[in-house]
Amino acid sequence: MTQMKWLTGAAFAAAALSSAAQAQTTLSMWYHGAGNEVEAKIINQIITDFNASQPDWKVELQSFPQAAYNDSVTAGALAGNLPDILDVDGPNMPNWAWAGYMQPLQIDESKIANFLPGPQGHYNGKLYSIGLWDAAVALVTRQSYLDELGLRKPTLEQPWTGDEFEAALKAAKDSGKFKYALDVGMAWTGEWYPYAFSPFLQSFGGDIVDRTSYTTAEGALNGDAAIAWGNWWQHLFKDGYAQATQDPADRDNGFNAGEYAFSWNGNWAALNALKAFPDTIFLPSPDFGHGPKIGAASWQFGVSAKSQHPDGASKFIEFALQDKYLADFSNGIGLIPPTPTSAAMTDNYKAGGPMAVFYDLTKAQALVRPVTPGYIVQAKVFEKAAADIANGADVVTTLDAAVDEINADIEKNNGYAPVN
Amino acid sequence: MASKFVLSNKTGWLMAGPAAFLIGCFIVLPFILAIGFSFTNQRLVSPNAADFTGLANYRQLLGISTLTLDPVKDDAGAVKMTAEGTPEYPSLRTYTRNNPDYPGLNGMREWFSFGSGGDARTYVLARDVVFLTAILNTFIFVIVVAPVQGALALGLALLINQKLRGINVFRAIYFMPVVVSIVVVSLLWRFFYDQQSGVLNNILGAVSFGAIPRVDWLGNPNTALGAIIFMSIWQAVGFHMVIWLSGLQTISPTLYEAAAIEGSSKWQTFRYITWPGLRNTAVLVMVVITMQAFGLFAQIDVMTKGGPLDATQTIVFQAVQRGYGKQDISGGSTISVILFVIVLSVSLLQRWLTREKK
Numbered sequence: 103m104t105q106m107k108w109l110t111g112a113a114f115a116a117a118a119l120s121s122a123a124q125a126q127t128t129l130s131m132w133y134h135g136a137g138n139e140v141e142a143k144i145i146n147q148i149i150t151d152f153n154a155s156q157p158d159w160k161v162e163l164q165s166f167p168q169a170a171y172n173d174s175v176t177a178g179a180l181a182g183n184l185p186d187i188l189d190v191d192g193p194n195m196p197n198w199a200w201a202g203y204m205q206p207l208q209i210d211e212s213k214i215a216n217f218l219p220g221p222q223g224h225y226n227g228k229l230y231s232i233g234l235w236d237a238a239v240a241l242v243t244r245q246s247y248l249d250e251l252g253l254r255k256p257t258l259e260q261p262w263t264g265d266e267f268e269a270a271l272k273a274a275k276d277s278g279k280f281k282y283a284l285d286v287g288m289a290w291t292g293e294w295y296p297y298a299f300s301p302f303l304q305s306f307g308g309d310i311v312d313r314t315s316y317t318t319a320e321g322a323l324n325g326d327a328a329i330a331w332g333n334w335w336q337h338l339f340k341d342g343y344a345q346a347t348q349d350p351a352d353r354d355n356g357f358n359a360g361e362y363a364f365s366w367n368g369n370w371a372a373l374n375a376l377k378a379f380p381d382t383i384f385l386p387s388p389d390f391g392h393g394p395k396i397g398a399a400s401w402q403f404g405v406s407a408k409s410q411h412p413d414g415a416s417k418f419i420e421f422a423l424q425d426k427y428l429a430d431f432s433n434g435i436g437l438i439p440p441t442p443t444s445a446a447m448t449d450n451y452k453a454g455g456p457m458a459v460f461y462d463l464t465k466a467q468a469l470v471r472p473v474t475p476g477y478i479v480q481a482k483v484f485e486k487a488a489a490d491i492a493n494g495a496d497v498v499t500t501l502d503a504a505v506d507e508i509n510a511d512i513e514k515n516n517g518y519a520p521v522n
Numbered sequence: 523m524a525s526k527f528v529l530s531n532k533t534g535w536l537m538a539g540p541a542a543f544l545i546g547c548f549i550v551l552p553f554i555l556a557i558g559f560s561f562t563n564q565r566l567v568s569p570n571a572a573d574f575t576g577l578a579n580y581r582q583l584l585g586i587s588t589l590t591l592d593p594v595k596d597d598a599g600a601v602k603m604t605a606e607g608t609p610e611y612p613s614l615r616t617y618t619r620n621n622p623d624y625p626g627l628n629g630m631r632e633w634f635s636f637g638s639g640g641d642a643r644t645y646v647l648a649r650d651v652v653f654l655t656a657i658l659n660t661f662i663f664v665i666v667v668a669p670v671q672g673a674l675a676l677g678l679a680l681l682i683n684q685k686l687r688g689i690n691v692f693r694a695i696y697f698m699p700v701v702v703s704i705v706v707v708s709l710l711w712r713f714f715y716d717q718q719s720g721v722l723n724n725i726l727g728a729v730s731f732g733a734i735p736r737v738d739w740l741g742n743p744n745t746a747l748g749a750i751i752f753m754s755i756w757q758a759v760g761f762h763m764v765i766w767l768s769g770l771q772t773i774s775p776t777l778y779e780a781a782a783i784e785g786s787s788k789w790q791t792f793r794y795i796t797w798p799g800l801r802n803t804a805v806l807v808m809v810v811i812t813m814q815a816f817g818l819f820a821q822i823d824v825m826t827k828g829g830p831l832d833a834t835q836t837i838v839f840q841a842v843q844r845g846y847g848k849q850d851i852s853g854g855s856t857i858s859v860i861l862f863v864i865v866l867s868v869s870l871l872q873r874w875l876t877r878e879k880k
Contacts, residue, residue: 176567201567291827347741347830349718479848493743493830498615499631503651506629510582511848514563521569 126153126160129414130185132175134401136165140434144427152421159414161187179203184406186415191293192233192399193471193481196225200475200520204230205407208416213423218461220398220468221440226520231402232419234428235437238464239298239396240384242357242365242375248383251277251363256385258466264334267388271343274363284344285362288492289353295485296471298366299335301387301395304469306331310484311508316474317517319508323484324501327392332497334390339492346492369460370436376456384459387467398468400437438464475518479511553862559855566849579856585649587627589617593641601641609641618647653857656828656835657864663751663836664815664868671755671762672807676800678759679766680792693767697760704757708824711753715739715825740826743833750821750834758814762807769803770796805876809869816865837861 131149135141142165149161164185166174172194178184179201190198198204206228214222214232221233248255251273256262262270274283287294300310307327311319322328339346357365358378367375375382387394403422405415428444431437432451438460439445450457471477487504491497512518560579564572593609594602602610618627630647633654638644648654682692699707714721717738726734739749773796781791819838822828828835828843837857845854 179567197567200569202569347717347738349716352718479850482843482847489829490831495831502615502619503631510629511850514850515565515568516570 126158127411127414129159129161129187129409129411129418131161131163131187131418132171132178132185133163133165133189134168134171134191136167138435141431144430144434147430148422148427152418155421156417159411159417161418175203182408184408186406186409186411187403187418188406189401189403190223190231192220192223192231192402193293193296193477195223195231195402195404196473197475197478198404199225199230200518202407202521204404205409205412206230207232207405207419208413209420209423213420216442217440218398218438218464218468220464220470221400221402223399223402223404225473231404232423233400233402233440234422235400235431236398236440236464236468237368237370237400238398238438238460238468239301239366239368239387240372240460240463241387242367242372242382242384243363244379245381245383246379247274247363255383256388258386258462261386261394262388264388264390270364271338275343277363280363281356281361282342282344283363284338285348285353285356285365285367286338286344287348287353287366288344288346288489289348289350291485291489293481293485295488296481297397298368299488300471300484301397301467301469302335302390303328303331304395305387305390305392306334307390307392309472310480311472311474311476313472316472316476317512319480319505319512323487323508324498324505328501329498331390332491332501335488336491336494336497340494346489346494369438369457372457372460373436373450384457384463386463394467395469396463396467397471398464399470476508476512476515480508483507483511553858556855556858559852560859562852564852564855566846566851568849572852575852579852580860581649583650583653583853583856583860585630586633586654587630587647588644589614589624589627589647590638590642590644593643609643611643614645614647652832652835653837653840655832656837656840659747659833659835660816660818660837662747663754663818664812666751667755667815668808668811671759671811672804674755675759675762675807676766678763679770680796682763683767683770696763699757699759700761704820705824707753707757708821711749711821712740712825715749717741741830743831746826746830746833750818750825754815754818754821758811762811765807765810766800766803769800773799805872808876809872812868812872813865816861816868837864 133145135145145163149163153160172191175184175188175190175198184203188204190204195204207230209229209232211229214229217232218236220236223229223231223233245255247253251270253270253273254262254266256266271283274280287298290298296310303309303323308325308331309322309328312322338344345352352361356362357367358375365375372382372384387396403419405412405419409415425439425441425444425447428439428441429447432439432444432448436450436457438457439448439451445451445458445461446453449455451461452458472480474480483504487500490500559572561574561576562572563575563578591611593611596602604610614632617624618630620628627647630649631651633646633648633651635643635645678696682689682696713719717723717736720739722739723736727736737745739745777795777799778791781795786794817838818836819842822834822836822839823842826834828839838861841854841857841861843854844850844857
């Protein structure tokens with residue numbers, strides 16, 4: 103009898119709960135981080151807090167493994183089946199916005215005024231996406247290496263010049279203490295190449311595509327500056343400063359095992375490096391003539407074009423932009439918090455924190471990848487060019503071919519002109 | 523009046539129905555669509571409707587042209603020499619980039635070149651060097667894999683076609699790589715071929731007491747395709763061994779008994795009884811290996827991604843790269859159609875070569 107009563111009670115409670123939920127309009131949301139428990143915990147916390155904070159909207163999350171996420175969105179869009187809220191890798195956003203997958207956010211720009219530039223997803227003059235974090239790359243080494251090799255420690259105000267960097271690599275190589283002087287991460291094929299290597303090209307004065315018009319790569323990717331970059335890039339491998347094919351295990355553990363003097367790596371690997379060598383330091387990118395540059399923009403949130411409730415979806419994204427959540431993500435998975443106030447709340451990025459330098463690096467040097475729907479193709483073309491040049495292909499011919507392929511693609515897409 | 527073919531085959535049609543429907547949906551229909559797409563500029567992701575572009579995709583992929591150049595001469599009229607002591611030729615770039623005198627060469631690249639009488643040199647230029655390299659690599663792969671894999675499989679089949687204790691253990695061992703997913707096999711072989719810690723380099727170093735230097739099998743343009751060919755032969759040889767085995771077991775034992783009574787040698791038995799009895803099996807094995815070899819993709823995708831320096835580009839890998847990676851459905855479709863034509867021609871040729879001679 104008591105059991106019966108308990109059951110009725112439970113049924114009643116369930117009914118009450120569901121009727122309360124009925125009053126809220128459901129917003130569907132897709133996220134790329136399936137399988138990462140820490141990430142899931144934080145994002146679920148934000149959703150729970152948001153659903154409890156107001157009576158109108160109820161966000162429901164569906165997570166995908168990162169490898170399958172972009173394909174799922176493409177398939178969902180072709181089937182007319184996208185969620186209200188989705189997340190997007192920063193450089194892909196213009197493609198999705200142009201293709202009509204996404205619509206501009208209904209978030210007042212003053213709300214994100216203090217954000218780093220990388221996490222702000224602007225395309226065609228409108229804000230389409232906003233990130234809760236950014237990522238940055240630095241030249242990782244140890245203070246003891248610099249001392250032994252007799253090298254000046256570069257600063258944000260006075261980074262190494264190209265010549266100083268060259269001298270540093272030579273000193274490291276000549277010391278004979280390292281397997282290779284420099285680890286640029288050749289093992290990480292894919293988006294790492296344009297993300298990590300195109301900033302060198304930009305520091306030389308070239309680029310993947312001409313950013314004033316976005317309609318040609320001629321001159322940008324095969325001009326004198328780009329050829330200078332290509333020759334420099336090739337010499338790294340030809341002269342034995344770095345390896346053109348790298349074992350993934352060497353990429354993950356090589357620096358921590360003392361195999362490399364310098365490693366071009368992201369903030370996500372910083373804690374492990376510090377654990378291996380407490381005197382690990384993170385240096386700014388060298389300046390090859392047009393300023394030191396590093397890549398910017400990571401995963402960001404946006405609203406799908408077909409959403410019936412863009413106002414609610416934007417409200418959720420705005421809710422997620424609170425400093426405490428930005429700090430949670432940073433503490434949870436080591437990413438760079440996008441605002442100074444949230445950075446102050448984190449263990450690693452607060453003033454004097456072990457990784458605070460990354461916040462300053464991304465603030466000072468970050469340059470987003472080309473903001474064009476054609477970037478998806480351009481990134482792959484650049485990746486192949488960088489790999490071929492590293493493997494010894496003729497620099498000028500390779501860059502010319504890359505330019506032709508990028509231009510043919512732009513032409514095939516009517517110049518990627520915005521449709522709406 | 524329905525024809526007898528339709529009526530008497532009612533049950534047959536019913537049974538074939540589901541399979542025929544699925545094949546139609548997922549193979550025939552997409553292929554017909556691909557033919558259509560290959561004449562357009564269809565994209566995977568785009569707000570723009572596709573336009574009809576005629577043969578532009580085919581011209582872009584297969585465009586070839588030649589250019590004969592005389593070496594650079596100095597003021598005295600003598601041929602200039604490069605540092606390596608070969609005649610110096612004008613830079614191709616001056617002809618293939620924005621040269622109003624050679625509009626047809628715009629955007630082309632050198633595929634290969636050869637000396638053509640005197641000091642002149644003829645350059646074969648292609649619109650899409652990568653794709654032509656992919657075709658060439660695929661043909662090399664097929665030409666090596668088809669005979670070697672077929673012969674090895676036959677050898678294994680003959681070895682295990684004996685009544686020995688525990689012969690099933692050997693059959694299982696040879697067949698094992700076929701059952702394991704090709705992606706897993708490719709990943710494992712990537713470790714085997716590793717320069718620093720790969721098993722292959724360790725073995726070679728051990729048997730030669732360190733005389734053989736460690737080779738970066740997949741990272742060296744000269745060894746990458748060979749490494750993939752070797753691994754592919756090993757992986758699928760068991761499958762064809764089983765087909766050969768089934769062929770061997772259809773040969774009547776009485777023929778072998780008769781041969782034994784006649785005092786035929788082992789080689790004579792094979793030459794005049796086994797081999798003729800395997801005729802149809804041989805045709806099947808060759809056709810299947812050839813078609814599978816033309817479809818080379820998974821090993822490339824997992825192990826080399828077409829690199830280094832395009833040494834392992836293949837036709838199907840290019841089709842997937844372009845159609846999906848670079849969102850160029852029309853380009854990927856065009857490659858599929860070209861591949862279809864190639865495979866069809868080769869299969870027809872094989873059929874003609876192996877026809878029953880009356």
